[in-house]
Amino acid sequence: FVKLSLPDKNAVTNFLVVTAKVSADILRNMVPRHQSMAVRISGGKRKDAASLRADFGAHKCTEACLILESEALRAGFAGKPAINPTELQESSLVLNLRSSNKKRKACFTESEDSSPKQARYSAESSTPKTSFPFILSQTEKDKIISEFLESTSNAALRRYECSFCGKLELATDVKMKTIQELDISLLDCAVRTLRISSSQPCIESFKASSLMNGSSYVLCHLCGLSVNKNKFQTIPLRSYANGLWIGEVPLELQDLTFLEEQCIARARATRCMYKIHLGPTGQLAARGNVCILPQDTSSFL
Ligand SMILES: [Zn+2]
Ligand SMILES: [Zn+2]
Structure with missing residues (x-):
């Protein structure tokens, strides 16, 4: 031809x-x-x-x-x-x-x-x-390669830490709000109460080190849901202000594996699981209370 x-x-x-x-x-x-x-x-x-x-x-x-x-x-x-x-x-x-x-x-x-x-x-x-x-033609191959490189590039995989709950989220999913723009008085009020009621004077409503350029809050998807008209209307479920502040993680405890975390945990959770259908593929269901039991870690060390 x-x-x-x-x-x-x-x-x-x-x-x-x-x-x-x-x-x-x-x-x-x-x-x-x-x-x-x-x-x-x-x-x-x-x-x-x-x-x-x-x-x-x-x-x-x-x-x-x-x-x-x-x-x-x-x-x-x-x-x-x-x-x-x-x-x-x-x-x-x-x-x-x-x-x-x-x-x-x-x-x-x-x-x-x-x-x-x-x-x-x-x-x-x-x-x-x-x-x-x-x-495939060469141009199509080139297109596929460049798409792959783009979606695995540093910019595409970059994650930011949420200022209010510490969750790492893709740069494309987080929202930025300047300190002047966002009203966090509700969270500050909750934290002031928590400091006294839980005897933890150090807790904060946001992590200062996670601020973008020191001037903007980073909001993850979940915390962003609590914000309306540039003001926190409710306290986000997983936020520091909801009693989940643990402060800075010491260098030795960063990057622990799941098993290592289990070994040093001061408490463990148990719950009752049922198998609805017998057999290897039987569906599971949880019923009743979740119990948090203190764990003595000294025996592991
Ligand atoms: Zn023809
Ligand atoms: Zn968050």
Whole structure:
């Protein structure tokens, strides 16, 4: 197959159909190589030469249409380069999608009774469509690689610490509010009460080290739900102001594994689990109270 511009493809097709008036057999052989063309009418009968000629008259060649070198030469387009394998596969895919199984079978039977050379071409154009995976073009491969690099870049994976609960959230999910903008009087009020009632004079409503450039609060999704009109309307569930302040984590206790955390925990939680259905895939359910039991860690050390 040769590489031709769309007007040239149309010119070749037009030359063969109108000027050279090729036979019905050759027309039928050309049909599968042009997009949205059919050899048969909807009832299953083969179209005659006149209706095929009319079809080609209405047909506008697309990128997918394939022109044989012999056809191009006949129409006076000599020395045109061959199309590359990727283009051939893309074309095959498009042409294949456009034709039903029945039509594909028809195109094979057509080619059997035409000359051996044409038969070989038809077989070539239809075999790779079904038996081989579609090879992506270089531009598409480049696009996939750049998408991968983009979604795994430092900027895309960057997380910020919420100023009010300490949760790490993707930079794209957090909201920033300047200190002047956001009213945290509700949280401050709760913290003042907690300092006395829980005898923890050090607790704070937000972590100063998590402020962005020292001038903006970072709000995670959950804490953001409690903010309306730049004011905390309720105390966020997991916020420091809800009694969850633990202060700065000592360097030795940062990056502990789950098991290490369990070993030094001062309390452990238990709850009653039921299996609703017996068997390995049985669904579980919890019932009753969650009990927090103090744990003596000295035996582990
Ligand atoms: Zn065409
Ligand atoms: Zn938060």
